[in-house]
Amino acid sequence: AQSVAQPEDQVNVAEGNPLTVKCTYSVSGNPYLFWYVQYPNRGLQFLLKYITGDNLVKGSYGFEAEFNKSQTSFHLKKPSALVSDSALYFCALERGSQGNLIFGKGTKLSVKP
Amino acid sequence: GAGVSQSPSNKVTEKGKDVELRCDPISGHTALYWYRQRLGQGLEFLIYFQGNSAPDKSGLPSDRFSAERTGESVSTLTIQRTQQEDSAVYLCASSLRAHNYGYTFGSGTRLTVV
Numbered sequence: 001a002q003s004v005a006q007p008e009d010q011v012n013v014a015e016g017n018p019l020t021v022k023c024t025y026s027v028s029g030n031p032y033l034f035w036y037v038q039y040p041n042r043g044l045q046f047l048l049k050y051i052t053g054d055n056l057v058k059g060s061y062g063f064e065a066e067f068n069k070s071q072t073s074f075h076l077k078k079p080s081a082l083v084s085d086s087a088l089y090f091c092a093l094e095r096g097s098q099g100n101l102i103f104g105k106g107t108k109l110s111v112k113p
Numbered sequence: 114g115a116g117v118s119q120s121p122s123n124k125v126t127e128k129g130k131d132v133e134l135r136c137d138p139i140s141g142h143t144a145l146y147w148y149r150q151r152l153g154q155g156l157e158f159l160i161y162f163q164g165n166s167a168p169d170k171s172g173l174p175s176d177r178f179s180a181e182r183t184g185e186s187v188s189t190l191t192i193q194r195t196q197q198e199d200s201a202v203y204l205c206a207s208s209l210r211a212h213n214y215g216y217t218f219g220s221g222t223r224l225t226v227v
Binding site for chain 1: 117172206216220
Protein backbone atom coordinates (compact mmCIF):
# COMPACT_ATOMS: atom_id res chain seq x y z
CA ALA A 1 0.00 0.00 0.00
CA GLN A 2 1.15 3.52 -0.70
CA SER A 3 1.68 5.78 2.27
CA VAL A 4 3.41 8.88 3.52
CA ALA A 5 4.80 9.36 7.01
CA GLN A 6 5.84 12.53 8.77
CA PRO A 7 7.44 11.25 11.96
CA GLU A 8 7.51 14.58 13.79
CA ASP A 9 4.34 16.33 14.93
CA GLN A 10 6.31 19.48 15.66
CA VAL A 11 9.72 20.93 14.84
CA ASN A 12 11.15 23.87 16.77
CA VAL A 13 13.95 25.93 15.27
CA ALA A 14 15.64 29.20 16.17
CA GLU A 15 15.52 31.92 13.54
CA GLY A 16 18.59 31.82 11.32
CA ASN A 17 19.27 28.14 11.95
CA PRO A 18 18.80 25.48 9.29
CA LEU A 19 15.57 23.51 9.38
CA THR A 20 14.59 20.02 8.29
CA VAL A 21 11.08 18.59 8.16
CA LYS A 22 11.12 14.86 7.61
CA CYS A 23 9.04 12.75 5.24
CA THR A 24 9.26 9.10 4.29
CA TYR A 25 7.14 7.24 1.80
CA SER A 26 6.16 3.81 0.64
CA VAL A 27 5.13 3.18 -2.96
CA SER A 28 5.45 0.60 -5.69
CA GLY A 29 6.98 2.16 -8.73
CA ASN A 30 8.31 5.67 -9.14
CA PRO A 31 7.08 8.19 -6.59
CA TYR A 32 5.79 11.64 -7.34
CA LEU A 33 6.34 13.65 -4.17
CA PHE A 34 5.14 17.06 -3.09
CA TRP A 35 5.42 19.51 -0.20
CA TYR A 36 2.65 21.91 0.75
CA VAL A 37 2.49 24.59 3.44
CA GLN A 38 -0.58 25.74 5.33
CA TYR A 39 -0.52 29.08 7.12
CA PRO A 40 -3.08 29.70 9.88
CA ASN A 41 -6.63 30.07 8.57
CA ARG A 42 -5.50 29.71 4.99
CA GLY A 43 -5.58 27.04 2.34
CA LEU A 44 -2.63 24.87 1.39
CA GLN A 45 0.04 26.32 -0.86
CA PHE A 46 2.24 24.30 -3.16
CA LEU A 47 5.97 24.50 -2.28
CA LEU A 48 7.76 22.05 -4.53
CA LYS A 49 7.59 18.68 -6.22
CA TYR A 50 9.82 15.81 -7.27
CA ILE A 51 8.88 13.94 -10.42
CA THR A 52 12.18 12.84 -11.91
CA GLY A 53 15.71 14.10 -12.47
CA ASP A 54 17.89 15.93 -9.96
CA ASN A 55 17.42 14.62 -6.43
CA LEU A 56 17.62 18.13 -4.98
CA VAL A 57 14.49 20.08 -5.78
CA LYS A 58 14.22 23.82 -5.17
CA GLY A 59 10.89 25.45 -4.43
CA SER A 60 9.20 28.57 -3.18
CA TYR A 61 10.37 30.79 -0.29
CA GLY A 62 13.91 29.37 -0.29
CA PHE A 63 12.82 25.82 0.53
CA GLU A 64 14.34 22.75 -1.04
CA ALA A 65 13.85 19.02 -0.66
CA GLU A 66 16.13 16.07 -1.20
CA PHE A 67 14.80 12.89 -2.73
CA ASN A 68 16.60 9.80 -1.44
CA LYS A 69 15.45 6.62 -3.12
CA SER A 70 17.48 4.23 -0.97
CA GLN A 71 16.06 5.72 2.23
CA THR A 72 12.62 6.37 0.70
CA SER A 73 12.73 9.88 2.05
CA PHE A 74 11.89 13.36 0.82
CA HIS A 75 12.94 15.74 3.59
CA LEU A 76 12.17 19.45 3.34
CA LYS A 77 15.03 21.81 4.14
CA LYS A 78 15.91 25.45 4.38
CA PRO A 79 19.38 26.81 5.17
CA SER A 80 18.19 29.69 7.35
CA ALA A 81 14.76 29.68 9.00
CA LEU A 82 12.55 32.76 9.30
CA VAL A 83 9.87 33.40 11.91
CA SER A 84 7.45 33.76 8.99
CA ASP A 85 8.15 30.13 8.03
CA SER A 86 6.12 29.02 11.06
CA ALA A 87 3.25 26.98 9.63
CA LEU A 88 1.96 23.47 9.08
CA TYR A 89 3.85 21.48 6.44
CA PHE A 90 2.45 18.52 4.55
CA CYS A 91 4.29 15.95 2.50
CA ALA A 92 2.25 14.23 -0.21
CA LEU A 93 2.57 11.29 -2.58
CA GLU A 94 0.75 10.93 -5.85
CA ARG A 95 -1.21 7.74 -5.87
CA GLY A 96 -0.39 5.73 -8.97
CA SER A 97 -1.89 6.89 -12.24
CA GLN A 98 -5.05 8.21 -10.70
CA GLY A 99 -3.66 11.55 -9.72
CA ASN A 100 -5.01 12.10 -6.24
CA LEU A 101 -2.49 12.83 -3.54
CA ILE A 102 -2.01 10.98 -0.27
CA PHE A 103 -1.02 13.44 2.44
CA GLY A 104 1.01 12.93 5.57
CA LYS A 105 -0.41 14.05 8.91
CA GLY A 106 1.53 17.28 8.79
CA THR A 107 4.37 18.76 10.83
CA LYS A 108 4.00 22.01 12.70
CA LEU A 109 7.09 24.15 12.27
CA SER A 110 7.72 26.78 14.91
CA VAL A 111 10.53 29.27 14.33
CA LYS A 112 11.41 31.41 17.35
CA PRO A 113 13.23 34.75 17.18
CA GLY B 114 -11.04 32.86 -11.90
CA ALA B 115 -7.63 33.58 -10.47
CA GLY B 116 -7.87 30.96 -7.76
CA VAL B 117 -10.02 28.17 -6.42
CA SER B 118 -13.09 29.64 -4.77
CA GLN B 119 -15.08 27.83 -2.09
CA SER B 120 -18.34 28.83 -0.51
CA PRO B 121 -19.48 29.29 2.11
CA SER B 122 -16.31 29.93 4.07
CA ASN B 123 -18.08 28.95 7.27
CA LYS B 124 -21.19 26.87 7.85
CA VAL B 125 -22.87 26.00 11.13
CA THR B 126 -25.65 23.46 10.84
CA GLU B 127 -27.80 21.41 13.13
CA LYS B 128 -27.27 17.68 13.39
CA GLY B 129 -29.46 15.87 10.89
CA LYS B 130 -29.63 18.70 8.36
CA ASP B 131 -28.25 18.48 4.83
CA VAL B 132 -25.48 20.83 3.68
CA GLU B 133 -24.10 21.69 0.27
CA LEU B 134 -20.58 22.98 -0.23
CA ARG B 135 -19.47 24.61 -3.43
CA CYS B 136 -16.15 24.70 -5.24
CA ASP B 137 -15.34 26.85 -8.25
CA PRO B 138 -12.03 25.65 -9.74
CA ILE B 139 -9.53 27.57 -11.80
CA SER B 140 -10.76 27.90 -15.36
CA GLY B 141 -9.25 25.22 -17.57
CA HIS B 142 -8.29 22.90 -14.73
CA THR B 143 -9.55 19.47 -15.67
CA ALA B 144 -8.94 17.77 -12.33
CA LEU B 145 -10.84 18.62 -9.14
CA TYR B 146 -10.41 17.10 -5.70
CA TRP B 147 -12.21 17.24 -2.38
CA TYR B 148 -10.39 16.64 0.90
CA ARG B 149 -11.45 16.80 4.52
CA GLN B 150 -9.25 18.13 7.31
CA ARG B 151 -10.37 17.43 10.84
CA LEU B 152 -8.98 19.56 13.64
CA GLY B 153 -5.31 18.75 14.21
CA GLN B 154 -5.27 16.07 11.55
CA GLY B 155 -3.96 15.59 8.05
CA LEU B 156 -5.91 15.72 4.82
CA GLU B 157 -8.32 12.91 4.09
CA PHE B 158 -9.07 12.30 0.41
CA LEU B 159 -12.78 12.23 -0.41
CA ILE B 160 -13.38 12.31 -4.16
CA TYR B 161 -11.63 13.16 -7.42
CA PHE B 162 -13.00 14.30 -10.78
CA GLN B 163 -10.97 14.21 -13.99
CA GLY B 164 -12.65 15.73 -17.01
CA ASN B 165 -15.67 13.73 -18.09
CA SER B 166 -14.42 10.45 -16.64
CA ALA B 167 -16.27 8.67 -13.87
CA PRO B 168 -15.20 10.18 -10.54
CA ASP B 169 -13.02 8.31 -8.06
CA LYS B 170 -15.31 8.11 -5.02
CA SER B 171 -13.11 5.75 -3.04
CA GLY B 172 -12.54 8.23 -0.22
CA LEU B 173 -16.14 9.08 0.59
CA PRO B 174 -16.69 7.95 4.21
CA SER B 175 -20.34 6.99 3.91
CA ASP B 176 -23.32 7.10 1.58
CA ARG B 177 -24.36 10.36 3.23
CA PHE B 178 -21.61 12.01 1.20
CA SER B 179 -21.95 12.71 -2.50
CA ALA B 180 -20.43 15.11 -5.00
CA GLU B 181 -21.17 16.30 -8.48
CA ARG B 182 -19.32 18.16 -11.14
CA THR B 183 -20.61 19.18 -14.51
CA GLY B 184 -17.87 19.05 -17.13
CA GLU B 185 -14.88 21.05 -15.95
CA SER B 186 -16.81 23.59 -13.95
CA VAL B 187 -18.26 23.99 -10.49
CA SER B 188 -18.46 21.07 -8.09
CA THR B 189 -20.78 20.61 -5.13
CA LEU B 190 -20.19 18.33 -2.16
CA THR B 191 -23.37 17.33 -0.37
CA ILE B 192 -23.55 15.87 3.10
CA GLN B 193 -26.93 14.48 4.07
CA ARG B 194 -28.16 14.04 7.64
CA THR B 195 -25.05 15.66 9.07
CA GLN B 196 -23.41 14.21 12.17
CA GLN B 197 -21.09 15.88 14.64
CA GLU B 198 -18.16 13.86 13.34
CA ASP B 199 -18.64 15.59 9.98
CA SER B 200 -17.33 18.79 11.54
CA ALA B 201 -14.14 19.65 9.67
CA VAL B 202 -12.66 21.95 7.07
CA TYR B 203 -13.56 20.76 3.58
CA LEU B 204 -10.89 21.66 1.06
CA CYS B 205 -11.26 21.71 -2.68
CA ALA B 206 -8.32 21.72 -5.08
CA SER B 207 -7.96 21.82 -8.83
CA SER B 208 -5.14 20.91 -11.14
CA LEU B 209 -4.32 21.58 -14.77
CA ARG B 210 -3.89 17.89 -15.42
CA ALA B 211 -4.32 14.81 -13.29
CA HIS B 212 -0.70 13.71 -13.13
CA ASN B 213 2.45 15.29 -11.88
CA TYR B 214 1.01 18.75 -11.39
CA GLY B 215 0.69 20.50 -8.10
CA TYR B 216 -2.75 21.32 -6.84
CA THR B 217 -4.16 24.77 -6.20
CA PHE B 218 -6.26 24.68 -3.06
CA GLY B 219 -9.17 26.83 -2.07
CA SER B 220 -9.38 28.34 1.41
CA GLY B 221 -11.86 25.72 2.49
CA THR B 222 -15.29 25.58 4.09
CA ARG B 223 -15.29 25.20 7.85
CA LEU B 224 -18.29 23.04 8.72
CA THR B 225 -19.52 22.87 12.29
CA VAL B 226 -22.34 20.48 13.15
CA VAL B 227 -24.05 21.31 16.44
